[in-house]
Amino acid sequence: MAKLRVGLIYGGRSGEHEVSILSANSVISAINRQKYEVVPIGITKEGKWLVGQSPAPLVESKELTVRLLGSDAGGEEISLMSKTKSGEILSGLRDKIDVIFPVMHGPFGEDGTIQGLLELAELPYVGGGVLASAVGMDKALMKAVFKQAGLPVGDYQVYLRKEWRDNPTLVLTEIERGLGYPCFIKPANLGSSVGISKAHDRMELKKALDLAALYDRKLVIEKLLTGREIECGVLGNDEPLASVPGEIIPCTEFYDYDAKYILNDSQLTIPAPLDAALAQKVQELALRSFKAVDCAGLARVDFFVDIDKNEIYVNEINTMPGFTKISMYPKMWEATGVSYSDLIDRLLQLALERFEDKKQNKIS
Ligand SMILES: Nc1ncnc2c1ncn2[C@@H]1O[C@H](COP(=O)(O)OP(=O)(O)O)[C@@H](O)[C@H]1O
Numbered sequence: 001m002a003k004l005r006v007g008l009i010y011g012g013r014s015g016e017h018e019v020s021i022l023s024a025n026s027v028i029s030a031i032n033r034q035k036y037e038v039v040p041i042g043i044t045k046e047g048k049w050l051v052g053q054s055p056a057p058l059v060e061s062k063e064l065t066v067r068l069l070g071s072d073a074g075g076e077e078i079s080l081m082s083k084t085k086s087g088e089i090l091s092g093l094r095d096k097i098d099v100i101f102p103v104m105h106g107p108f109g110e111d112g113t114i115q116g117l118l119e120l121a122e123l124p125y126v127g128g129g130v131l132a133s134a135v136g137m138d139k140a141l142m143k144a145v146f147k148q149a150g151l152p153v154g155d156y157q158v159y160l161r162k163e164w165r166d167n168p169t170l171v172l173t174e175i176e177r178g179l180g181y182p183c184f185i186k187p188a189n190l191g192s193s194v195g196i197s198k199a200h201d202r203m204e205l206k207k208a209l210d211l212a213a214l215y216d217r218k219l220v221i222e223k224l225l226t227g228r229e230i231e232c233g234v235l236g237n238d239e240p241l242a243s244v245p246g247e248i249i250p251c252t253e254f255y256d257y258d259a260k261y262i263l264n265d266s267q268l269t270i271p272a273p274l275d276a277a278l279a280q281k282v283q284e285l286a287l288r289s290f291k292a293v294d295c296a297g298l299a300r301v302d303f304f305v306d307i308d309k310n311e312i313y314v315n316e317i318n319t320m321p322g323f324t325k326i327s328m329y330p331k332m333w334e335a336t337g338v339s340y341s342d343l344i345d346r347l348l349q350l351a352l353e354r355f356e357d358k359k360q361n362k363i364s
Pocket residue numbers: 154184186190191192193194196222223224225226229250254255256302315316
């Protein structure tokens with residue numbers, strides 16, 4: 001049987017460019033070579049697409065992979081829109097590839113934009129579609145959808161950057177009255193804790209709102225949630241399954257960018273030490289969150305679990321979670337009985353199943 005050609009799109013125009021390269025490296029080392037042939041497609045930080053000739057240059061060295069993304073990598077450069085004829089977007093890729101794995105995180109990777117492009121190109125791809133990806137990326141929309149689905153979401157407020165700049169006193173007063181201190185301030189659309197602060201007083205709150213306003217026109221302010229940070233993996237399309245939950249113990253005051261990518265000192269415990277009933281509740285809520293945003297393929301749902309207060313809150317859904325072999329999502333599945341290489345296989349099959357399912361839709 002001919003091998004399926006997997007277009008592995010990685011890199012991209014986001015703060016999580018490097019993490020995505022690491023995830024792509026992991027996938028390349030673990031994918032079942034009997035079944036799949038990998039075509040690496042690197043996107044530079046400037047947004048240039050490079051289609052590599054073979055996965056060979058992508059080895060476990062960050063330096064080398066970054067070079068592959070550079071202009072002298074010898075990869076074939078493709079132009080997405082400008083060179084296409086008769087409106088056939090990505091036609092070049094369609095001849096070379098059977099299924100795409102967009103292993104990219106954050107804006108332009110996990111937010112529906114690349115998913116939209118792949119829909120137009122009629123290419124099957126791993127993970128949630130345009131809607132799930134976009135909703136999962138926007139913390140304000142995500143919370144609204146979760147609330148509507150009856151999921152437990154902490155108190156929050158949303159302001160436009162314009163409202164903050166035009167009427168700071170009103171915004172500060174409303175936040176203090178509604179949420180109090182400490183509170184969390186976040187740009188609505190970003191990941192990796194970029195632009196996120198914890199404010200303990202009015203001075204810090206002002207600074208935090210200014211910072212978040214550098215990254216997005218929409219700002220989300222949340223009440224402090226207490227408890228442990230528990231995460232749960234979801235895998236599947238219309239009948240998804242949940243993994244055993246895992247726990248993160250950040251090495252800093254909260255799980256900020258440094259704790260995630262620089263200090264490397266946060267602790268992951270899988271399975272999370274939770275009693276069986278609580279673990280089951282987390283899994284149930286993870287599946288409901290997945291369905292609430294109409295996700296597909298994979299997602300990691302993150303929670304705050306306060307055992308003393310007997311409270312669980314959904315913090316967020318990540319529709320393309322970190323995917324290195326040692327990332328939380330693959331490790332939670334490994335602990336559930338699905339090896340990393342089987343997980344990749346399952347995700348590619350789910351992408352193809354979803355594509356086939358969609359073909360049943362009558363167009364007119
Ligand atoms: N409301 C909150 N209460 C307590 N801690 C929070 C709250 N919101 C975020 N945090 C902390 O900040 C981290 C990053 O926030 P999160 O919303 O997960 O952003 P990102 O999408 O960048 O991962 C969380 O993992 C947690 O440690």
